[in-house]
Amino acid sequence: MKRLAATVATIAATTGLALATAAGAAAAPSGAGPADQTLNKLRADGYNVIISRTGTGAIDQCTVTEVRPGQTYSRTDSGVPGHLLGTPGPNIATTVTNKTALVTLAC
Template sequence: MKKFGFATVAASALTAAFLGMAAPASAAPSGPGNAQDTISDLQAQGYTVIVNRIGNAPLESASVVAVRPGQSYSRTDHSRPGDDLSTTLLNKTVYVDVK
């Protein structure tokens, strides 16, 4: 029973550490560009992008106000009994505010 408790604590710690290392805010492209370029770049990096728009300008002429981290989903488990725990990132989300 102690092994199961330790494995649960270890899995929780690994997940927290893994999610803490994610830095989606720094994943935002820097320099000039339009909102569509930023969104495309983030999607190419594997992010699910949720766009919050202010106004109704096309994304090609809108600018990015902020890129904020969203929820990341991961799974920590053994691939086979007796293997070490491994964490797999399933999904990572960012919010892009455009104006």
């Protein structure tokens, strides 16, 4: 029974991480638009932004051609009060500690 509870806990934690990553990717703006606005929005949403660009123009003259989700780092802790997975079962909480967006610009 303990093995079953541990397996269920692992599956639930992995599913939660996958959903958190998908939600973060969906929150990132996409499509063509002013570069400075998009970069500021991503940074305000907590993303570390990595920029790849073609051309030598200033940022305010660039347009966003692509936004892709980058690496997301998270940590899973057990024994967290208030995060009951099941009865009986471990208390598990997954926290996103860092997320990255890859932005391509045309200048």
